[in-house]
Every structure is written in C-alpha cells, then in structure tokens.
Amino acid sequence: MCPHALIPYKPVNPKTRLSCILGQAEREAFARAMLQDVITNTIDALCTPVIVSTELYDSEDVQITIKDADLSSSLNQILPDCAGPLLILMADLPLADRESIQRVTATTSDMAIVPGRGGGTNVIFIKDTKRFHVDYYGMSFLKHMKIAQDAGLSCEVIDSFRLHTDIDEKEDLAELLIHGTGKSRAYLEGLGISLVVDKGRVGVERKR
Amino acid sequence: MCPHALIPYKPVNPKTRLSCILGQAEREAFARAMLQDVITNTIDALCTPVIVSTELYDSEDVQITIKDADLSSSLNQILPDCAGPLLILMADLPLADRESIQRVTATTSDMAIVPGRGGGTNVIFIKDTKRFHVDYYGMSFLKHMKIAQDAGLSCEVIDSFRLHTDIDEKEDLAELLIHGTGKSRAYLEGLGISLVVDKGRVGVERKR
Numbered sequence: 001m002c003p004h005a006l007i008p009y010k011p012v013n014p015k016t017r018l019s020c021i022l023g024q025a026e027r028e029a030f031a032r033a034m035l036q037d038v039i040t041n042t043i044d045a046l047c048t049p050v051i052v053s054t055e056l057y058d059s060e061d062v063q064i065t066i067k068d069a070d071l072s073s074s075l076n077q078i079l080p081d082c083a084g085p086l087l088i089l090m091a092d093l094p095l096a097d098r099e100s101i102q103r104v105t106a107t108t109s110d111m112a113i114v115p116g117r118g119g120g121t122n123v124i125f126i127k128d129t130k131r132f133h134v135d136y137y138g139m140s141f142l143k144h145m146k147i148a149q150d151a152g153l154s155c156e157v158i159d160s161f162r163l164h165t166d167i168d169e170k171e172d173l174a175e176l177l178i179h180g181t182g183k184s185r186a187y188l189e190g191l192g193i194s195l196v197v198d199k200g201r202v203g204v205e206r207k208r
Numbered sequence: 209m210c211p212h213a214l215i216p217y218k219p220v221n222p223k224t225r226l227s228c229i230l231g232q233a234e235r236e237a238f239a240r241a242m243l244q245d246v247i248t249n250t251i252d253a254l255c256t257p258v259i260v261s262t263e264l265y266d267s268e269d270v271q272i273t274i275k276d277a278d279l280s281s282s283l284n285q286i287l288p289d290c291a292g293p294l295l296i297l298m299a300d301l302p303l304a305d306r307e308s309i310q311r312v313t314a315t316t317s318d319m320a321i322v323p324g325r326g327g328g329t330n331v332i333f334i335k336d337t338k339r340f341h342v343d344y345y346g347m348s349f350l351k352h353m354k355i356a357q358d359a360g361l362s363c364e365v366i367d368s369f370r371l372h373t374d375i376d377e378k379e380d381l382a383e384l385l386i387h388g389t390g391k392s393r394a395y396l397e398g399l400g401i402s403l404v405v406d407k408g409r410v411g412v413e414r415k416r
Binding site for chain 1: 307308323325326327328346347349350367368369370371372373379382383386387403405409410411
C-alpha cells in the first residue's frame with residue numbers, strides 16, 4: 001500500500017520572504033533542492049510523489065499543473081477521484097524524514113494533520129478523500145480541523161517539529177542548518193550561508 | 209518510577225522580548241501561568257516537578273533557588289547527586305502535554321533531547337545523571353548532542369513541535385492561542401489578546 005503524495009510546488013520566483021538573503025535564481029534552486037529532499041524522503045516513507053506545480057518544470061517527476069492562486073480548488077477537484085489514501089505535503093519541508101512521514105501515514109484515525117508554524121497546514125493524510133476538502137491560506141489548521149469534525153472524520157494531530165517547520169524566512173534557515181541532512185542544506189552551505197550566535201540567539205549569515 | 213523534573217523558572221521580569229505586548233507585571237503573571245501549565249502536565253506525565261527558580265516565590269511548589277546567570281553550573285552541581293533518571297524542561301513550554309513528555313521519558317536510549325527553535329535545548333532526559341553535564345545558551349542543542357556523544361551516551365532526538373515551541377516572542381503567542389488549552393492561554397485571552405490574519409499570515413493583536 002503506497003499512498004500517493006501530492007506535493008504543491010512553485011518553481012518560478014518562490015519563497016520571496018527569503019529575498020533578503022537569496023536572489024531569485026538562488027531561491028528557485030533552493031526551492032528545487034527542498035523539493036528533492038521532500039521527494040526523497042516521501043519515497044523512503046513508501047509513498048509515491050506527484051508534484052502539483054504552478055507550471056511545468058524540467059524533470060522526470062510525475063507532475064500535475066495548476067494555477068498558483070487556485071491550490072485549494074484544484075486539489076478539491078482532484079480529491080474525489082483519488083482511489084485509496086492520500087498524503088498532501090508541502091515542498092518547503094526539508095526536515096521531513098521517513099519516521100515523521102510514517103507517523104502521519106500510520107494513523108489509526110480517519111485522517112491526520114500536521115500544523116505549520118503560524119496556524120498553517122503542512123501535511124494532511126486522508127484515508128477516504130471523498131469525505132474531505134481542503135481550504136488553505138490563513139488559519140488553515142483550524143479550518144481543516146473544523147472540516148474534519150463537520151464531516152464526522154476522526155483526525156489525529158501529529159506532534160512533529162520536523163513537519164511543523166516550513167522554511168519561509170531567513171531565521172528558518174537556521175533550523176535547516178541545525179537539523180537538515182539533505183540537498184537543501186548542502187545548497188545553503190555551498191552559498192557560504194552558516195550559523196551564527198549573536199547575543200545568545202542563533203541566526204544565519206552569508207559570507208560575501 | 210516517577211523521575212524528578214527540574215523546571216528552570218525566572219519569576220521576576222521574565223520574557224522581556226514580550227515587552228511589546230505585555231507589561232512587566234503581566235509578563236510575570238503570564239510566566240507563572242505557563243509554569244503552572246508545565247507543572248500540571250509534568251505531573252500528568254508521572255514526573256515529580258522541582259522548580260529551579262532565580263528567587264523564591266510564593267507557592268507550595270518544591271523549589272531550589274539559583275543565580276540567574278548560573279543555570280548551567282547550578283544544574284551541573286545538582287546532576288551528580290541525583291538518584292535515578294532526571295527530566296529537565298523549561299518553564300516556557302505551555303504546549304507540553306502528557307503524550308509529548310511521555311515520549312521523552314519512554315526513550316530506550318541513554319538519554320533524550322528536544323531541540324528548541326533556533327538551536328536551543330527545551331527538554332533533556334538523562335537516565336544516569338553522573339555521566340552528563342549541561343551547557344545552555346547559544347547553540348546548546350548541538351553542544352548537548354556533542355556532550356552525549358563524547359560521554360558515549362546514546363541520545364534520541366524527540367520530534368515534537370509541542371516541546372519545540374518555547375514562547376519567547378509576540379508571534380509565538382499565536383502558537384499558544386492555536387494549540388494551547390491551559391491557564392496560560394486563558395490568561396492571554398483574559399487580556400483581550402486574540403488571533404488575527406493579516407495578508408494571509410497569522411499573528412496576534414491586543415484590544416486596548
């Protein structure tokens with residue numbers, strides 16, 4: 001039983017909140033490295049990745065193309081046609097590892113969810129996709145919990161910092177440098193980005 | 209087998225990074241409410257809390273008093289004299305619940321550790337306290353992993369966002385309002401602090 005894993009991904013001009021430390025081409029390469037880490041670990045967790053991309057990009061990944069603004073409604077068109085359980089996880093979760101993903105897919109509840117930092121939703125696992133729909137953006141974690149409740153679905157919240165830590169801002173890069181092991185960490189290190197401690201707090205700096 | 213749980217706590221002028229939204233008396237009451245949540249859940253997880261406080265405060269909690277600047281060396285004086293396993297967890301972890309604490313104390317390794325956001329150490333569990341010492345501040349998670357390795361101790365890293373989320377800054381309050389259930393959340397709500405979504409991002413605001 002290898003559930004499909006839908007991975008929403010934006011190849012062009014992604015991660016604009018990292019513009020303070022990465023140029024556009026670098027952000028695109030970094031997002032691609034994070035995607036590769038997520039794909040590797042998703043396969044390792046015995047799932048079959050399908051990239052849900054805002055445009056086609058050059059790779060052998062299985063791809064579905066959607067409009068950027070339309071993630072929720074695009075996914076909601078796909079969901080009723082899925083056979084079997086489905087995982088949806090974001091492409092900016094380079095700390096996701098086999099163990100954390102398998103804690104999600106091993107749920108004994110009807111579905112499982114992992115909140116992102118700031119009330120978002122980083123991972124959803126749904127056994128019967130006909131009974132659920134997604135509603136991303138804003139406080140989506142609480143919205144998804146409500147949708148599950150209204151549909152009579154039991155929902156386990158998976159307590160994982162690896163899946164909770166989406167990489168959006170400069171300070172998030174410190175988490176990747178501390179806890180990451182894959183291509184996205186190596187990409188940052190190749191740019192000369194490293195950890196620094198300033199007044200007892202940990203951040204990152206880039207050698208120019 | 210109820211391990212002691214040392215809980216470092218600063219009753220006077222704590223959490224200064226929350227000064228933008230809370231006055232000093234409010235920060236002290238809020239820190240006390242978080243401590244109470246941590247104590248409740250620590251007991252629930254079958255541990256015996258001992259508060260390691262920078263000064264005595266009025267309560268029936270079991271207290272040890274230390275100098276603020278001296279957390280690491282004070283704990284290192286205590287460690288060799290501890291009989292049996294020991295948990296050390298911070299007082300600013302109001303999302304800590306029974307399940308997450310018990311994942312730590314159930315480790316089959318010599319010790320377990322939970323990293324905080326930004327490279328800190330939020331929770332340590334040590335079975336043989338004579339073989340380990342602490343070194344807080346800065347990149348303490350990596351330091352503690354190294355100390356364990358040098359001592360030949362196997363160390364499990366517990367993947368928990370509940371124990372990873374220490375409450376230091378205004379944006380962290382959103383996590384407490386989303387995922388918290390205890391006195392510290394109720395305290396914030398009593399002050400009129402609530403979740404807001406601004407440009408798709410979740411934060412908090414305080415009604416004046």
